Amino acid sequence: MHTSYTCTHTMKKHHTAVIDVGRHFSNQSSYKKHLCNCTGPYQCDQCGKSFAHSYIYKRHLRVHTGEKPYQCEHCKRAFSCLNNYKRHLRVHTGEKPFQCDQCEESFTWLSTYKDHQRVHTGEKPYQCDQCGNSFTRLSSYKDHQRVHTGEKPYQCDQCEKAFSRLSHYKRHQLNHTGVKPHGCEKCEKSFFSLRDYKRHQRVHTGEKPYQCEQCGNSFSLLSSYKDHQRVHTGEKPYCCEQCGKSFRFLSDYKKHLRVHTGEKPYRCEQCGNSFSCPSHYKRHLRIHTGEKPYHCEQCGKSFRFVNVYKKHLRVHTGEKPYSCEECGKSFSCPNYYKTHLRIHTGEKPYPCEQCGKSFRVLSECKKHLRVHTGEKPYWCSRCKRLFAWPSSLKLHRCVDVDESSD
Structure with missing residues (x-):
């Protein structure tokens, strides 16, 4: 049986309130070591914090003095803590020591690695009190809170546009500079953000790390995977x-x-x-x-629109998927099918505004209007005579041929 040791000195921050919480230890040595940190011999004159070791105390003093003795040779950025400096170097070396066992993705930071693990476990420990939305990362939770508060702490100096998220602000800044620092070596496309660049790489690699457990479909983007889930949930x-x-x-x-x-x-x-x-x-x-991207392999004809192309394919296949339940007649085109149905329903949706006569087909209505307008769009190439309907022109040509033969 283990004895529990509780520290009464520790303070923990929770939202806006500071509350006393007892920190528990499984053994006495850990408890005593921690107690030295709370009541240690090295006490800060400025904030009252105590430390068990002088090196920790000295490191803490830099919080107040602003001293940053560790400077990066690559970008001249300075750090007060050696560990932070070493972690920063990974930005330049590209080192990613934390690898996911499930998808083999690697990460520069331990915190990012832990956040990523929740993609696989589905854990969302940060829940919004106001709307119930849950988040895998604390930073996402804090960003979300601004949706309710309306807070936009990141303001652009050039156009005064404000943003609730730092990442959105930084991305916006690139709009003014025009710089796209992340360039693809394969297609020369450039991106404002590293995240967009990494996502783009999957276009070339074909990687689809997000797989649906229900149907097996895979997706290159997490957002596409989440959208797809709604197909199954009906949400x-x-x-x-x-x-x-x-x-x-x-x-x-x-x-x-x-x-x-x-x-x-x-x-x-x-x-x-x-x-x-x-x-x-x-x-x-x-x-x-003039682009016609849909090309028929059987007759070589090209089409501008995919629906027209699909309709054309039925000429070769003979497919007539639209069947009339009343008479059994089938049609290759939905428009012809709908027009045919009016024979059975008696519907005549195209009325003449001048005489009130109605027509089943729009083309018949347009032809009828020539009775009122006097329009004669069809003419004989031999005698220049005009006709309102193509049938009249054909009849005229037949008569003309008969008379010529006589």
């Missing part, structure tokens, strides 16, 4: 306040908000058309560039 954490619709992914949620705001941030410089979605904008650009 849709992004809810629209205006219509109540929920979304699994933040990108889909932001895209949806533009339905309500009418925002179209992606503008074509060539024709002025604007788009709410980047994918629609990129698709539109092909109209100007």
